[in-house]
Amino acid sequence: MPTPAQPRKTLKLGAVLVGVGDASASELWRDEGVPLDASVNLKWYVQQAREAEAARFDFLFIVDSQYITSAYPHHHLNRFEPLTLLSALATSTARIGLIATVSTTYGEPFDTARRLASLDLLSDGRAGWNIVTSQDAGTAGNFSRAEHGDYQTRYRRAAEAVEVVTGLWNSYETGAFASSRQAPEFLDKTKLHSLDHEGEFYRVKGPLNIFRSRQGQPPLVQAGTSPEGRDLSARVADIVFSFARTPAESLELAADVRRRAQAYGRNLDELLFMPALNVVLANTQAEAEQIEAQRAAKLSLEKMHQALSRQYNGHDFRHYPLDEPFPQVDAADAAAGLSQFRDEIEHGRQRGQTLRQVLYSLQTPWLRLVGTPEYVAEQISQWHASGAADGFNLFVHHPQDWLRFRQQVVPLLRARGLLSEDYEGATLREHLGLSVPEHRARGGEALRPGPRPGQARG
Numbered sequence: 001m002p003t004p005a006q007p008r009k010t011l012k013l014g015a016v017l018v019g020v021g022d023a024s025a026s027e028l029w030r031d032e033g034v035p036l037d038a039s040v041n042l043k044w045y046v047q048q049a050r051e052a053e054a055a056r057f058d059f060l061f062i063v064d065s066q067y068i069t070s071a072y073p074h075h076h077l078n079r080f081e082p083l084t085l086l087s088a089l090a091t092s093t094a095r096i097g098l099i100a101t102v103s104t105t106y107g108e109p110f111d112t113a114r115r116l117a118s119l120d121l122l123s124d125g126r127a128g129w130n131i132v133t134s135q136d137a138g139t140a141g142n143f144s145r146a147e148h149g150d151y152q153t154r155y156r157r158a159a160e161a162v163e164v165v166t167g168l169w170n171s172y173e174t175g176a177f178a179s180s181r182q183a184p185e186f187l188d189k190t191k192l193h194s195l196d197h198e199g200e201f202y203r204v205k206g207p208l209n210i211f212r213s214r215q216g217q218p219p220l221v222q223a224g225t226s227p228e229g230r231d232l233s234a235r236v237a238d239i240v241f242s243f244a245r246t247p248a249e250s251l252e253l254a255a256d257v258r259r260r261a262q263a264y265g266r267n268l269d270e271l272l273f274m275p276a277l278n279v280v281l282a283n284t285q286a287e288a289e290q291i292e293a294q295r296a297a298k299l300s301l302e303k304m305h306q307a308l309s310r311q312y313n314g315h316d317f318r319h320y321p322l323d324e325p326f327p328q329v330d331a332a333d334a335a336a337g338l339s340q341f342r343d344e345i346e347h348g349r350q351r352g353q354t355l356r357q358v359l360y361s362l363q364t365p366w367l368r369l370v371g372t373p374e375y376v377a378e379q380i381s382q383w384h385a386s387g388a389a390d391g392f393n394l395f396v397h398h399p400q401d402w403l404r405f406r407q408q409v410v411p412l413l414r415a416r417g418l419l420s421e422d423y424e425g426a427t428l429r430e431h432l433g434l435s436v437p438e439h440r441a442r443g444g445e446a447l448r449p450g451p452r453p454g455q456a457r458g
């Protein structure tokens with residue numbers, strides 16, 4: 001087993017708001033406590049954001065995509081664009097961090113840099129960027145593109161996009177603008193820097209027309225777990241978001257990303273690992289398991305097929321026998337989904353796992369803790385103590401579980417010294433214990449060079 005990293009003093013907590021429910025909560029919309037328009041209901045988001053802030057969560061996390069079919073998870077069908085939503089939430093919250101998913105495969109880095117910097121200033125240093133390469137190949141059809149691009153191309157583009165965005169965030173040095181009406185000029189032009197970037201995908205001159213917030217720049221989150229995804233995390237991520245289901249899985253990912261990050265000369269203390277988490281909470285273990293079983297019994301086979309199909313580029317599995325070994329499908333379709341699921345399904349197939357078993361396993365795509373608040377707090381503490389997680393990204397699903405987590409699990413974690421009573425800092429970087437990056441003109445470093453085309457580090 002890889003050597004665990006030193007656990008961090010306090011646990012980090014993110015709340016992933018998914019309205020009427022993502023693929024792992026396809027029946028959430030039937031819950032009486034969830035508005036039927038939850039994914040486009042600002043009042044509902046404001047309520048959840050304030051609840052998360054009152055429980056001292058470090059950040060809100062808004063996932064996103066730009067492609068749907070009628071078979072997509074309910075939350076995907078009708079939802080707000082993350083930066084627009086978080087700009088609204090910035091004005092109804094005061095301390096909690098605001099992390100937006102923005103794709104590097106679709107969208108121009110100048111625009112991404114500007115919109116994220118705007119959220120960062122609007123929120124006074126609380127913005128973060130979840131860098132995604134976009135999973136859905138169909139997105140190409142919404143952006144006038146002939147093709148989505150393979151892994152290597154999308155990740156190379158992502159690394160270059162991050163280089164441009166972070167470069168643009170260094171356009172103005174602190175003190176570039178007049179601080180009094182007696183200053184000789186409104187702008188000290190020696191403190192304005194253009195970028196003059198010319199790369200494989202982008203030519204961006206700069207400078208950006210907005211300056212840095214008090215946190216310097218939004219922290220960066222990366223979630224892909226393929227070798228290319230791990231390499232991007234190692235190069236640029238402050239937070240690695242994963243779907244690790246066991247501490248061993250998370251420790252393996254962390255050890256590998258840290259090894260790669262060391263090769264890039266990164267400070268390993270500034271690299272946080274935060275797996276996704278679901279909870280089902282009740283007063284007794286038996287009751288929690290009963291709730292979980294009741295929810296599982298309501299899952300529709302059709303929805304399970306849709307979740308699986310999305311991981312295989314829309315391939316239809318409904319014609320295969322359910323209780324026979326998982327079928328072998330076209331290599332291009334098999335390469336479409338998240339590498340974690342692909343690897344798991346492939347290992348299962350080698351062990352003779354059936355299609356039905358795969359369908360059910362995809363319903364719990366990440367860590368799900370079912371039990372009493374004491375049990376859940378104990379599990380979280382053990383993950384943290386082993387170095388397998390610096391914190392968790394909690395998917396906010398059923399309101400009763402969300403309430404119990406805030407009112408019962410959080411106090412137990414506090415009693416163990418894992419969470420502080422109140423926010424100690426003001427910015428997202430301060431919540432996460434990350435330093436403010438020095439301006440590049442003042443000695444701050446640009447990104448380390450990545451692998452050259454065709455040389456992804458494996």
Ligand SMILES: Cc1cc2nc3c(=O)[nH]c(=O)nc-3n(C[C@H](O)[C@H](O)[C@H](O)COP(=O)(O)O)c2cc1C
Nearest residue numbers: 063064132133134135223224225226229242338339
């Ligand atoms: C925990 C997690 C969260 C993700 N969230 C999003 C998202 O919100 N939007 C998106 O387009 N892709 C998302 N992705 C997909 C990744 O950006 C990437 O495209 C995908 O994981 C395939 O790369 P991989 O095989 O390296 O994991 C997520 C992936 C993971 C593991």
